[in-house]
Amino acid sequence: MHDVVDALGERFRTTERAASAKDRFGLQAAVDAVDLDTPGVGNTAALREIDSLYADNAVWFHHPSYVAHLNCPVAVPAVAAEAMLAAINTSVDTYDQSEVATSGGTQSNLQALFLARENVLARLDDARSDDGSDTRRGGLPRLRILATDQAHFSVARAAFLLGLDAEAVVTVPTDAAGRMDAEALRASLLAIDANGAIPMAVVATAGTTDLGVIDPLEPIAEVCEAANVWLHVDAAYGGGLLWAPRRAHLLDGIGRAASVTIDFHKTFFQPVSSSALLVRDSAAFAPTIHHHDYLNPETEAQSADAEPNQVDKSLQTTRRFDALKLWATLRARGAGEIGAMIDTVCDLADEVRELLEDQADFEVLGGSDLSTVLFRFAPPNADRQTCDELVPIIRRVLFRSGRAAVARTVIAGTPWLKLTLLNPDTGIDDITAVLDLVRATGHGILAGRTLEGGAA
Template identity: 55%
Template sequence: MLGRDTAAAYRGLIADVAGRLSERFAAVERPWTGPAPADLAPAVAAVDLDRPLRSFEAAFDEVGELYLDDAVWFHHPRYLAHLNCPVALPAVAAEAVLAAVNTSVDTWDQSAGGTLIERRLVEWTAERIGLGPDADGVFTSGGTQSNLQALLLARDEAVERALLKHEGDVPLRGVEVLPRLRVFASPHSHFSVVKAARLLGLGEDAVITVPADDWFRMHPAALDAALETCREQGLIPAAVVATAGTTDFGSVDPLGPIGEIAAAHGVWLHVDAAYGCGLLVSAEHRGLLKGIERADSVTVDYHKAFFQPVSSSALLVRDRAALRHVTHHADYLNPAEGAVPNQVDKSLQTTRRFDALKLWLTLRTLGPDAIGSMFDRVCDLADRAWDWIASDPRFEVAAPPSQLSTVLFRLAGADDEGHRKAREALAASGEGMVAATRVEGRIALKLTLLNPETALGDIVRVLEALARHGKTAREES
C-alpha cells in the first residue's frame, strides 16, 4: 500500500512505469494495429486471476502484451476517428497526483483544498460562458452524465411549476405530470438526450425532434412551432436542448435565437457544448457561442476540446438553487446542519475523483490562450481538409464544411460495403484511422480532428490509403 513506509518503493515504481511508457510513446509508428476481438480475446480469457504473477514487472509485461501492444494511440497524427484528444502533459502529471493521494471530492473533510479548486474552476468556466453571479456547477464523468443531470434538473423544475399552477379541486401529484413532459432537440443532438429521457421516466417518445437546416443546425422557427403545438396538446415543455458541436457534423445550433424562443415559452434551455466548449477559449471562433449565456445549464467536456485525460467534464447551471434537486443529506456524510461546502450536495455521484486538478494544472502551466489556439488549429485544419477532398475526383464531400473540426466524405462510386471494407483495411494496415456514420441513409466516412499536431500531410496520407483500399475492395467485389 502507498504510504510513508512505501514512499521509496512508490518512487521507483512510478519511475519504472514512466520509463516504459515513454519508450512506447517514442516508438509509436501507427495509431493502431487493427486486431479483431477474436484476435485478443483468447489471451485475456486464459489469464488466471486467482494466481498472481511473481512481481509487478511481470504483471506489467503481461499488460503490455494484452493491452499496450494493441492500444489505440490518440496522440498519433493519423488517428482521425472519434472525439478523442491527445492529452496535455500537465494534466498527465496531475493524474499521477490525484491517483496517489486518492482524494474523493464529495465532502470537505475528504478533499479540503480539492473542493476549493473544483469550485474555482466551475466559477471560471461559468464566467467564460457568461452565466451570471448565481451560477454554479460540478465536475462529472462525461457529457452523458452532464446531460442526464441537466435534464433531471429541468424535469424537476417543470414538475414544480406544474404543481404550483394547478388549480383543480383534486391535488396533482408529480408522478401524474411526468407523462406530459416533453424535451425538444434536433435530430443531430447527442444520443444521451434520448437515453436520459428514458432513465428519467419520461420515455424516449418524450423527446420531440425539431427539424434542422441544411447545415444540420436546429431550425428556430420549427422549435417555436413545436413548442406552440406542445402546449396546444395540453403537454408541458420541460427543456430545449441546443447543441454546440454535434458529434457527426460539428454543427453549432443558433444559440441566440433558440435562447430567445426558450425564454419566451418559459422553458429550460440546456446547451450541450461537450464538443464545442473549446470555443470558450478560442480567439478565432468564440462568436459561434453567441447566445450561450442565455442557457439554464451547459455541458462542457474538458476531455475533448481542452485536451484533458478522460474523465473530465462538468455541468454548469445559471441558478445554483436548481442543484437542490440532486441534494440529499446523510447524517454520516453531509448532515443538513453542516456549515462547510460539500460537493456531494450538487452531484449525482458520491465518491468522485479529483479530476479538476488536471484542468487546474493545465491552465496554470499553459494558460487558456494556448488551449484555445490548439482548438483553433484543428478547426482551421478541418476547413483545409474539406477543400482538399472537394477538389479530388476520387472523393466526394458528404456534408458542408464543419463549424468545428469534423469532415464528412465518401469514396466516389463506393457503396456502403465498399466504405466498410476500405475503413477496416485502413485500420488493419496501421496507416490511419477514420470513423463512419450515416448521412441521409448512406454511409459516410468521417475525419474527427482533435490533434493540434496533425498536419494536412498526415490527412492526405490517410486519404490516399483509403482511396487505394477502396479501389482494392471494388476490384475484389
C-alpha cells in the same frame, strides 16, 4: 512507477501505427490466458504483463493517422496531475474527504435534464389546486424535451432514465446545414402547448457529433425565454471554442442557457474523463440535495460556516478530482494557448475539406463549425450503391491494418467516412497520407470485385 513511465515514453516515441493490427480473436485469447486466481506475480511482472497486454495493443490517439472519434491527445501536465490525483485518491463528494479539491463533473446531460424536470414539476406543484392530485404522477407523461435529430443519443437515454414517455423527445426541424431552426422551435413549442403537453427543456447542441455544427444559440435562447422553458446547451464537443480566439463568437448566447455541458476530454486536451455541468443559477441544484448524518448532516449544512460539500451538486457520491487535470493544464499552458490549439484543428478541417472538394474520386459533405469532415471514396466508375457498400469496408480494412483509424456514420440514409481532427500537431501532409490510404484501399477493393466478377 518510473519503469511504467519510461516504457510508455518509449512507446509514444516509437509507435508507428494508430492501432496494433492484431487479430481480435488472438487478443481475446491472450487476455483469457491470464489466470487471476493464481498467487500474485509481483509488481514488476504484473506491470510488464499489462504493458504487453494493454499498451502494446492500444489505439494511439496522438498518432497523426488516428482521425476517427472525439478522442484527443492529452496535455502532459494533465497526465502528471492524473497520476497525482490517482495516488492521493481524493473523493470530492464532501469537504472532509477533499478540502481544497472540487469536482469536474460527470453525467452532465442526464443531470441537467433531471434539474429541468424537477424545475417543471415544482412549478406544477405550486400551481395545482387543493384537490390533492399527484402532480408528479400526472405531470410526467406530459413532459416533452425538444432537440434536433443531430442531438447526442444521451438526450433520449436521459428521457428514458427520467421516467418520461417514449414520445417525450420531440424532434425540431433543422436548416440545410443541420442546425436547429429557431422558428421551427417556436412552432413546436406552440404545438406542444396546444396538445396539452408540457415543454420540459430545449436541448441545443454546440457541436453535433456527426456534422460538427453549432445550433444558433442566441435565437434559440430568445424563443426559450419567451416561452419560459429551460434551455440546456450540450457543448460537450464545442465548448472548447470559448477559448478559441477566432471562433469564440460561434458560442454567442451560451450564457443565456440554464445549463451547459462541457467535456474537457474532447477539445481541452484532457485525459478521460473530465467534464462539467455548468448551471447559471446555483439554486437549481436544490433537487439534488439529500442530507445524511454520516455524510452531510442537515444541521451542519444550515450553520453559518457550513462546509462546501459537492455531494449537494451531483448525482454521484464518490468521484475523482478530475478538475485537477484541467487546472494543471491551464496553469502550465494558459487558456490562450489551448484556444489557439483548438483554432488550429478547426483550420485543418477547413483545409482538408477544400482538398477533398478538388479530388475527383472523393465526395465531401457540407461544412463544419468545428473539426469534423465527412467524406467518402466515390470514383467516377462506381455507382451509388457500390460507394455506400465501400464505406464500412474501407474503415474496417484500415483499422485492422493498423495504418489509420477513421470513423463512419450515416446521414439521411447515406454512409460517410468521418475525420475528427483533434491533434494540433497533425498537419495537412498527415491527412493527405490517410486519404491516400483510403483511396488505395477503395481501388483495391474494387479491383478485387472486378477479378471475382471476371472469374465468375
